[in-house]
Amino acid sequence: MSRIGPTLLAVAAALLLPAGALGQSAAPLEAAREDAARGNALMQDGQWAEAADALERAARVMVAEQGAQTAESLAILLLYTRALEEAERFADALNMASQIRQHALAAENVTAAIAIVEQQARLQWVLGDPASALETYAILLPFAESRPEEYAGQLPVYRLMEAVMLVDLFRFDEAETRLRRLIDDPATPGRTANAARAVLAKSLADRGEYDQAAGVFMTALAIPEADPDTPGAVIVEGLSNLAATLMQAGRFEDAEAIANRALETLEDNGEAEDWAAGDALRIRAAAQLARGADAAALATLQSTVVILDRTLGADHPQVLLARADLAALLARRGEIDAARALAQNVLPLAQSNLVQESVQLARVYVSIGAATREAGDGRSAAMLLAAAQQFLADGLGGDHPDTLTTRLQLADLLVSPERYAPSDALTVIRGVTAHAGPETRDQRRIREQFDLPSPGWVHAEAAWRVAHEAH
Numbered sequence: 001m002s003r004i005g006p007t008l009l010a011v012a013a014a015l016l017l018p019a020g021a022l023g024q025s026a027a028p029l030e031a032a033r034e035d036a037a038r039g040n041a042l043m044q045d046g047q048w049a050e051a052a053d054a055l056e057r058a059a060r061v062m063v064a065e066q067g068a069q070t071a072e073s074l075a076i077l078l079l080y081t082r083a084l085e086e087a088e089r090f091a092d093a094l095n096m097a098s099q100i101r102q103h104a105l106a107a108e109n110v111t112a113a114i115a116i117v118e119q120q121a122r123l124q125w126v127l128g129d130p131a132s133a134l135e136t137y138a139i140l141l142p143f144a145e146s147r148p149e150e151y152a153g154q155l156p157v158y159r160l161m162e163a164v165m166l167v168d169l170f171r172f173d174e175a176e177t178r179l180r181r182l183i184d185d186p187a188t189p190g191r192t193a194n195a196a197r198a199v200l201a202k203s204l205a206d207r208g209e210y211d212q213a214a215g216v217f218m219t220a221l222a223i224p225e226a227d228p229d230t231p232g233a234v235i236v237e238g239l240s241n242l243a244a245t246l247m248q249a250g251r252f253e254d255a256e257a258i259a260n261r262a263l264e265t266l267e268d269n270g271e272a273e274d275w276a277a278g279d280a281l282r283i284r285a286a287a288q289l290a291r292g293a294d295a296a297a298l299a300t301l302q303s304t305v306v307i308l309d310r311t312l313g314a315d316h317p318q319v320l321l322a323r324a325d326l327a328a329l330l331a332r333r334g335e336i337d338a339a340r341a342l343a344q345n346v347l348p349l350a351q352s353n354l355v356q357e358s359v360q361l362a363r364v365y366v367s368i369g370a371a372t373r374e375a376g377d378g379r380s381a382a383m384l385l386a387a388a389q390q391f392l393a394d395g396l397g398g399d400h401p402d403t404l405t406t407r408l409q410l411a412d413l414l415v416s417p418e419r420y421a422p423s424d425a426l427t428v429i430r431g432v433t434a435h436a437g438p439e440t441r442d443q444r445r446i447r448e449q450f451d452l453p454s455p456g457w458v459h460a461e462a463a464w465r466v467a468h469e470a471h
Contacts, residue, residue, distance in 0.1 A: 331374035
């Protein structure tokens with residue numbers, strides 16, 4: 001899922017290969033300790049890139065002089081990996097973490113091994129691989145739970161992160177059971193309990209319960225915003241999640257206003273180019289597009305792609321989806337050649353890097369399908385939308401708003417005047433009406449967002465067309 005350049009691989013090899021049979025030299029070790037102290041001080045000041053450089057120098061010398069498995073070497077390597085993470089060099093940090101973990105285990109340094117396993121899981125999640133992160137947590141959680149007194153402070157956070165990954169894997173029932181347990185447990189620290197409320201809100205939103213999710217998000221966000229000691233990153237994450245939920249609920253102006261608040265917070269913190277900014281920009285672009293401000297949405301989405309590509313890598317799910325959205329918007333604006341070129345680039349990357357038949361891949365297919373239809377290739381668009389609606393049904397359920405919306409888009413394409421597959425339209429539309437039942441407020445908002453007729457009207461229109469075209 002991540003890109004690791006040859007330079008970093010060389011650095012990792014130099015840092016972590018066993019030391020040669022040379023005697024230790026006091027002067028290099030003292031210089032390494034000074035670099036390590038300098039790197040630690042730079043980290044305290046938030047100068048992450050400079051800290052990483054200083055700690056890399058320290059680690060190189062320390063490992064060369066006394067090997068990678070001493071307590072001192074492992075401590076510096078752990079500090080270096082954290083600096084890489086804070087500098088948003090996530091793929092680099094994960095590569096280092098994976099190698100340090102092996103040395104910590106070989107040295108039987110349990111404290112270092114657990115610290116690096118925790119970081120490894122977090123990095124796997126940030127890099128868009130919650131399945132691997134959950135597997136890593138399957139090592140961490142049982143160990144911590146077997147030592148409840150030693151890990152009493154960390155256990156609630158570990159359990160919260162496990163629930164986050166379950167939500168990202170669309171395992172909502174399992175996640176929500178854990179989250180409610182955390183929220184209801186009087187021993188859970190206040191901030192962790194409130195973070196659990198925010199994750200619960202995200203789970204509700206991903207389920208399609210947008211109005212309920214927005215209410216929970218607002219409650220969860222009010223508490224940290226009132227606390228002056230709350231880290232800016234926590235507030236930004238809450239704002240972005242609330243904005244995304246409002247967007248899904250069809251409250252486009254509210255979503256854009258909240259996304260702008262998140263971006264203002266990031267700018268105030270000097271983090272306007274961080275990956276969190278790319279996430280908030282993508283929500284703002286969607287809101288701009290929904291209210292018809294195509295030119296503004298295009299500029300915002302282009303900035304989104306630049307920031308996310310630089311911080312997360314070209315094959316990260318968020319980057320692929322943002323680029324697919326950009327292809328759809330270019331096609332909508334009539335820039336067909338640019339849209340086609342971008343779609344042709346994104347589609348194989350998504351198919352290679354995202355889990356097959358996953359919800360993430362389905363969402364890329366929906367955007368690429370929209371671009372493909374605008375480019376005049378209705379048959380390819382129909383195949384992409386057909387696959388997408390099935391992936392969404394399998395991952396989210398047949399009555400989820402995303403599934404219903406995609407099926408409505410497919411039905412609209414199937415019964416179009418081009419007659420791509422009118423005889424299949426009724427099967428698709430009946431799949432919508434069988435699940436839709438009485439149209440809910442959220443479903444109506446989503447349908448209106450895409451300018452689609454109601455499920456009943458689509459059904460009747462398709463029946464009329466198929467009946468008349470059959471004769």
